Amino acid sequence: MPTLLPDMSLQQFQLFIKEVYELPNNRQFELAEMINNIQRFAMRSLKGIRKGDIDRTKKNLLISFGWFMSTLIRLKIDLEDEVWKRFxxxxxxxxxxxxxxxEIKPEHRREVSFDASKRPKNLSGFQRMFNEIYPSSLRSLDHAGVHLAEELGEFSEALWAYRSNRAPETFQEIMMEAADYFSCLVGIFNSLRVNLAFELSNLFRNNCHECHxxxxxxxxxxxxxxxx
Ligand SMILES: [Zn+2]
Ligand SMILES: [Zn+2]
Structure with missing residues (x-):
């Protein structure tokens, strides 16, 4: 039986979602329907921000994250590797x-430098990393929510582009947009000052959060x- 602990790595969470949801998803859902569900629950979480209902924001974003992982599992994308390559x-x-x-307003994306020793060991480490790169004290929760919606749109658009041409370079775009979307999802938890790994281990403490x-x-x- 898969278990999630608060010190889980991002890869362990992806494996957990695979064990719990890959079989029913493969039988019941097309790729586009899984993306619908990422959006469905992410938008409910944004409604929670607008209404000041933090519990609603948290729960829906966690469920949406589960669908996001399921989508990446279908596409055989390892989120942790992609996040580390991008950030x-x-x-x-x-x-x-x-x-x-x-401050520097770069006109082009700069080549990023890698120091393998800095790669976070677990999901909480990635959450801390994103708060150091993009401090939550410098933005509002509303701003974080708008950014999440924007990045979800870009992720969907990359998928749509790939389904339109099936070109390997377009598939690369999906992987980059997945990492960007994850950075914004973590950004909301940083703005809420809530530990994402702890919340996931709580919601999924007994397999599927609904049927267990x-x-x-x-x-x-x-x-x-x-x-x-
Ligand atoms: Zn920057
Ligand atoms: Zn279930």
């Missing part, structure tokens, strides 16, 4: 930590009508 303890655009894009089975046995009707 090796520096901003992916200005190559500094903290990000200095506002592995693999998940939630019916299609349950998922379609799910209120959160």
């Amino acid at each position: 090796p303890y520096v901003c992916s655009y200005c190559n500094s930590c903290p990000c200095s894009c506002k 089975k592995a693999p998940c046995t939630c019916s299609f009707a349950t998922i379609r009508a799910y209120r959160s």
Whole structure:
């Protein structure tokens, strides 16, 4: 039986989602329908921000993150590797930590420098890394929410582009946009001052958060009508 602990790595979370949801997802959902569900729950979390309902924001963003992982599993993308390639303890655009894009306004993305010894050992380490690159004290929660929506749009657009041409270079775009989206998701948890790994280990403490089975046995009707 898969278990999640608060010191989980991002790869362990991806493996957990694979064990719990890959089988029912493969049988029940097309790729586009899984993306619909990333959006469905992410937008509910943004409604939580607008209404000042932090519990609603947290729960829906965690469920959305589960669907996001399921989508990457379908596409055989390792999120942790992609995040580290895109954000090796520096901003992916200005190559500094903290990000200095506002001051130096780089016109082009700079080559990022890698120091393998800095790679975070677990998900909480990645969360801390993002708070050092993009300090939550320098933005509002609303701003973090708008940025999440923007990056989700870019991730969807990259997928759509790939489905339109099936070109390897377009698939690279999906991997980069996945890393960008993850940075914004973590950014919301940093703005909330909530530990993402702890929340995930709590919501998924007993397999699927709804049916508590592995693999998940939630019916299609349950998922379609799910209120959160
Ligand atoms: Zn920057
Ligand atoms: Zn279930």
